[in-house]
Amino acid sequence: MSSALLFRDDAYLRTATAQVLAVGERGIELDRTLFYPQGGGQAGDSGTLTRANGERLTIIDTRKGDGPDRVVHLLAPGAPLLEAGEPVTLEIDWARRYQLMRLHTALHLLSCVITAPVTGGNIVPDKARLDFDIDLQQLNAERIERETNVLIRAGATTETVWITDAELDAQPELVKTMSVQPPRGAGRVRLLRIPGIDLQPCGGTHVADIAEIGGIRVLKIRSEGKHNKRVEIALTGSG
Numbered sequence: 468m469s470s471a472l473l474f475r476d477d478a479y480l481r482t483a484t485a486q487v488l489a490v491g492e493r494g495i496e497l498d499r500t501l502f503y504p505q506g507g508g509q510a511g512d513s514g515t516l517t518r519a520n521g522e523r524l525t526i527i528d529t530r531k532g533d534g535p536d537r538v539v540h541l542l543a544p545g546a547p548l549l550e551a552g553e554p555v556t557l558e559i560d561w562a563r564r565y566q567l568m569r570l571h572t573a574l575h576l577l578s579c580v581i582t583a584p585v586t587g588g589n590i591v592p593d594k595a596r597l598d599f600d601i602d603l604q605q606l607n608a609e610r611i612e613r614e615t616n617v618l619i620r621a622g623a624t625t626e627t628v629w630i631t632d633a634e635l636d637a638q639p640e641l642v643k644t645m646s647v648q649p650p651r652g653a654g655r656v657r658l659l660r661i662p663g664i665d666l667q668p669c670g671g672t673h674v675a676d677i678a679e680i681g682g683i684r685v686l687k688i689r690s691e692g693k694h695n696k697r698v699e700i701a702l703t704g705s706g
């Protein structure tokens with residue numbers, strides 16, 4: 468029942484054809500998908516699914532299914548019933564996804580500009596945040612913006628790297644995010660490398676070059692608890 472996760476190899480794919488595998492109460496599963504399911508702090512994709520007869524259905528959100536590489540596409544209430552085996556054409560809401568990609572990669576930079584354990588994070592289309600286990604006094608919005616934007620302006624090509632669970636266990640320092648442990652059991656773990664800047668496990672979708680982020684500004688810095696000092700950012704440019 469698992470889907471080929473097309474976004475994992477090419478985050479820039481906007482459309483694809485697929486076949487319906489199953490229609491369940493939560494939503495539909497496909498043999499392949501472009502739709503990123505909510506996870507690792509990144510919001511799920513939305514978009515459209517077009518049937519062979521031209522009928523267009525809205526996919527309002529995407530969630531992980533009940534097993535590895537299973538993805539459930541949520542349809543708007545009242546959508547017509549699809550049939551297993553029918554061919555469909557998928558299209559993601561690209562403007563929304565591209566914002567998520569730029570913000571997600573920006574958070575990886577933020578985790579390097581602020582050197583403290585990450586205790587949480589979240590990415591929605593208009594803003595993103597990381598929580599750090601750090602003294603609030605050490606977080607200076609102006610310094611964070613300046614140092615992050617210097618990295619963005621310099622640019623760097625991002626790379627996906629796969630390692631085995633055992634290799635990750637031998638390098639626990641790679642895991643910065645204490646609240647989100649990388650998924651295990653599949654035998655291998657996906658990492659995002661920003662050469663010279665960052666290397667950490669991540670299953671999310673990222674821009675090909677950090678220059679595409681354009682720039683960030685700090686919206687808020689506040690305490691959300693003893694171990695959670697929250698830094699919230701937004702994009703400044705259109706990329």
Ligand SMILES: [Zn+2]
Pocket residue numbers: 507571575668669670671
């Ligand atoms: Zn990530």
